[in-house]
Amino acid sequence: MPVNYTPLPGASANLVTGVRLAAVQAHVRKPNRYDMLVVELAEGSHVGGIFTQSRFAAAPVQVCRSHLKTSTAIRALVINTGIANAATGELGLANANATCDRVAKALAIKSSQVLPFSTGVILEHLPMDRIAFGVDAASDALKKNELADWQRAAQTIMTTDTVYKLSSAQVSLGGKTANITGIAKGAGMIQPNMATMLGFVFTDAAISPELLAPLSIALGNRSFNRITVDGDTSTNDSFIVVSTGRCGNEPIKSLDSADGKALHAALERVSVQLAQAIVRDGEGATKFMTIDVKGGRDFAECDKIARAVAHSPLVKTAFFASDPNLGRILAAVGYGAPADLDPAKVSVHLNGVLVAEKGGRAASYIEAQGAAVMKESEITVTIDLGRGSANQTIYTCDFSYDYVKINADYRS
């Protein structure tokens, strides 16, 4: 069961003008499940994206980067589950390109206007006969107007997710209502076998093409780049922002304009909800944790410390056990910290309760307060480094299961 997350019913998701969805059963790896989504984007659409930092980026990621390098005028996305087409060498690249060719032919667009995404097992090759079958079935559905709704789309890209991830918003831009809807899939904690996080946010707001790349970076840095599950970075991670420009607003030329800010904020809300949903659906997760580091000299040191705490199995198991084991948090801060950090200036709060300061337990702290906080399902750990004004926030979840038993028993 996800932690405090109930997916939006499909009927409540806003339609995004210019986005048409086809979901099919391509039998990529297993029968009787929707495993391919083709998204057709209206002419005039523009796309930005960010991708995994892995040096073994999967073939579809390489193709996405290549297609986005020459133009943002993308007209279709094709997403399959089952096989990730990662670490598949030259043949993998050829298969990803062939998938785009097939979509392009079916939709009468250029292959370079298609972005491919795959998620599933690594090191295996796509079954190209089934991929072709799926693409053709999807394009038939689009032609016959047998469209999938957002819920079906979100379900189609699921792998080990226990719930689909769907978020939606509207924003008024110069009197026009712009729709925003996003879907995501993700490997929660302890179920990272897919090793892939995919996020897609669509809006019918018009945005100048050159803004799509910086917008996707800015949104990603506040959402999908702020979550961590097990510290593993996948070969296929992708986050895509699509603007169809069909809602009728005056195209946004700057993200600093009033409309730019309003749209940016709404897109960020949707992106953050989707990213957090991935953490909330971590297999076995019982708590949603926000690691908030502030008072740092620069972003990098805040980010490093926040991730050290978020990745620490010791911290995660203590949270599962509802054990206010502050020492584990301080230990993780200690090894994530720069060499010149003064431990005496660091303070730690748990949901607003001051628990540690001056290198040890806070004088005012009573363990019963910490125990009460630890029973909650949403816990914010605030770490003030006391040496500057930089900050970073990371979202993560606890570690549960027998893995935890030994750790959980220790304090009793």
Place this chain on the structure above:
Amino acid sequence: MPVNYTPLPGASANLVTGVRLAAVQAHVRKPNRYDMLVVELAEGSHVGGIFTQSRFAAAPVQVCRSHLKTSTAIRALVINTGIANAATGELGLANANATCDRVAKALAIKSSQVLPFSTGVILEHLPMDRIAFGVDAASDALKKNELADWQRAAQTIMTTDTVYKLSSAQVSLGGKTANITGIAKGAGMIQPNMATMLGFVFTDAAISPELLAPLSIALGNRSFNRITVDGDTSTNDSFIVVSTGRCGNEPIKSLDSADGKALHAALERVSVQLAQAIVRDGEGATKFMTIDVKGGRDFAECDKIARAVAHSPLVKTAFFASDPNLGRILAAVGYGAPADLDPAKVSVHLNGVLVAEKGGRAASYIEAQGAAVMKESEITVTIDLGRGSANQTIYTCDFSYDYVKINADYRS
């Protein structure tokens, strides 16, 4: 059950002339267990040590560093389990110093000649009445010559370890037999609640005092700094090398001399055995893994990739499942690798079987070979980066338990 590790019987460990051991029940945290070890070192002994890189180094670590800064002429070690005296602020430091004072008084030496070590829960203060009781009981035992043997010493510093760690060797130096015996304790995988690794290696070989510091660094880099359990760095990690100089050899003036090399090699064997024993005793560990990265441009990139692979929950769970999931190894290499690594030049062997090359599965590789290797309890993953001559080796273990079930089921 540890993976392929049976501890040396105490009677088989070599006595080290000039080292006297007293083990007592100080009731630091729990009754009816040996929880304090006092090691008395003969006059003329010299000590080197390396310690945790954590910015929240525990009080005893701070005291060790301070005492070793002024002199290596240490005369006693005092080690307690139960409470780590970490993240305990000024009072913690005062307690660590008071412990040294008590030992110094009992043994008629200077407080600065005592090194203190603590392991156990963090953020709690030492019960100084019990510490004093224990120190006095230990010094009584030393006076009455009621000495502990090496097995008792190794058992006394255990926390969640399932077996004691003891290793011993002899080496001939200019016709004299030098004895080496070491003990260690460590938090194996999934039982990292102690968050502390301690290692002590003693020899009666004579070594020039100024060599102790570089020797401890060199030995640590090949042993305790090469193991990883869960990626957490403790507040209390300490590795200490002691030379009593009592075996009668001509003091070693250079580690590059013939005798220096022989002694160094023997000390390294003992240190590596102890460090590996910690990994082999990882709770739930079923496999001992050696991650060997070579062909790198520099040590740093080899080290980063080796640790990325060793820390990856995806890799660890695949090894537990005996699943030759090469993609997970490649994915970990991919995110640990520098930006300019060429995936096409990377090759991966599992116990000598070429499994991946040119960015994908090796053409010659048959999955049955990988499956056979994965059933073994000792597996070496060799990753050749194909761009230089630097290398690094890291020892680790697999992830087991229900934590693993979801990952283990996926490929079937």
